[in-house]
Amino acid sequence: MDISSRLEATKQFGLVEDYRIDWQPGSPLRAPRVTVLSRSAYPVQMTRNYVTTLLEPLVPSRHIVVN
Structure with missing residues:
Protein backbone atom coordinates (compact mmCIF):
# COMPACT_ATOMS: atom_id res chain seq x y z
CA MET A 1 0.00 0.00 0.00
CA ASP A 2 1.47 3.37 -0.98
CA ILE A 3 1.47 6.75 0.78
CA SER A 4 -1.55 8.22 -0.99
CA SER A 5 -3.64 5.07 -0.43
CA ARG A 6 -2.89 5.10 3.28
CA LEU A 7 -3.73 8.80 3.60
CA GLU A 8 -6.86 8.48 1.50
CA ALA A 9 -8.15 5.67 3.72
CA THR A 10 -7.45 7.82 6.78
CA LYS A 11 -9.34 10.69 5.15
CA GLN A 12 -12.30 8.41 4.37
CA PHE A 13 -12.44 7.32 8.03
CA GLY A 14 -12.58 10.98 9.05
CA LEU A 15 -9.33 11.47 10.96
CA VAL A 16 -7.85 13.96 8.49
CA GLU A 17 -9.52 16.76 6.57
CA ASP A 18 -7.05 16.77 3.68
CA TYR A 19 -3.42 16.05 2.82
CA PRO A 57 7.95 2.62 6.73
CA LEU A 58 7.64 5.14 3.87
CA VAL A 59 8.18 8.66 5.24
CA PRO A 60 10.45 9.79 8.10
CA SER A 61 8.59 11.66 10.83
CA ARG A 62 10.64 14.82 10.17
CA HIS A 63 9.00 15.00 6.72
CA ILE A 64 5.45 14.94 8.15
CA VAL A 65 3.69 18.18 9.10
CA VAL A 66 0.26 18.17 10.74
CA ASN A 67 -1.78 21.37 11.05
Whole structure:
Protein backbone atom coordinates (compact mmCIF):
# COMPACT_ATOMS: atom_id res chain seq x y z
CA MET A 1 0.00 0.00 0.00
CA ASP A 2 1.47 3.37 -0.98
CA ILE A 3 1.47 6.75 0.78
CA SER A 4 -1.55 8.22 -0.99
CA SER A 5 -3.64 5.07 -0.43
CA ARG A 6 -2.89 5.10 3.28
CA LEU A 7 -3.73 8.80 3.60
CA GLU A 8 -6.86 8.48 1.50
CA ALA A 9 -8.15 5.67 3.72
CA THR A 10 -7.45 7.82 6.78
CA LYS A 11 -9.34 10.69 5.15
CA GLN A 12 -12.30 8.41 4.37
CA PHE A 13 -12.44 7.32 8.03
CA GLY A 14 -12.58 10.98 9.05
CA LEU A 15 -9.33 11.47 10.96
CA VAL A 16 -7.85 13.96 8.49
CA GLU A 17 -9.52 16.76 6.57
CA ASP A 18 -7.05 16.77 3.68
CA TYR A 19 -3.42 16.05 2.82
CA ARG A 20 -0.70 16.99 0.35
CA ILE A 21 2.31 14.98 -0.78
CA ASP A 22 5.25 17.01 -2.08
CA TRP A 23 7.88 14.93 -3.83
CA GLN A 24 11.44 16.25 -3.77
CA PRO A 25 12.41 17.42 -7.27
CA GLY A 26 15.26 15.66 -8.98
CA SER A 27 15.34 12.54 -6.84
CA PRO A 28 12.59 9.93 -6.98
CA LEU A 29 14.29 8.00 -4.18
CA ARG A 30 14.00 10.74 -1.57
CA ALA A 31 11.08 10.63 0.83
CA PRO A 32 8.36 13.20 0.15
CA ARG A 33 7.18 15.92 2.49
CA VAL A 34 3.65 15.16 3.68
CA THR A 35 1.35 17.88 5.00
CA VAL A 36 -1.85 16.82 6.74
CA LEU A 37 -4.77 18.97 7.82
CA SER A 38 -6.22 17.49 11.01
CA ARG A 39 -9.97 17.56 11.65
CA SER A 40 -10.91 20.00 14.38
CA ALA A 41 -12.66 17.20 16.30
CA TYR A 42 -9.30 15.55 17.01
CA PRO A 43 -6.22 16.93 18.75
CA VAL A 44 -3.38 17.68 16.33
CA GLN A 45 -0.95 15.56 18.38
CA MET A 46 -3.23 12.52 18.13
CA THR A 47 -3.44 12.93 14.36
CA ARG A 48 0.32 13.41 14.13
CA ASN A 49 0.99 10.26 16.15
CA TYR A 50 -1.38 8.22 13.98
CA VAL A 51 -0.09 9.53 10.63
CA THR A 52 3.54 9.15 11.71
CA THR A 53 2.93 5.53 12.66
CA LEU A 54 0.91 4.89 9.50
CA LEU A 55 3.61 6.26 7.20
CA GLU A 56 6.61 5.10 9.26
CA PRO A 57 7.95 2.62 6.73
CA LEU A 58 7.64 5.14 3.87
CA VAL A 59 8.18 8.66 5.24
CA PRO A 60 10.45 9.79 8.10
CA SER A 61 8.59 11.66 10.83
CA ARG A 62 10.64 14.82 10.17
CA HIS A 63 9.00 15.00 6.72
CA ILE A 64 5.45 14.94 8.15
CA VAL A 65 3.69 18.18 9.10
CA VAL A 66 0.26 18.17 10.74
CA ASN A 67 -1.78 21.37 11.05
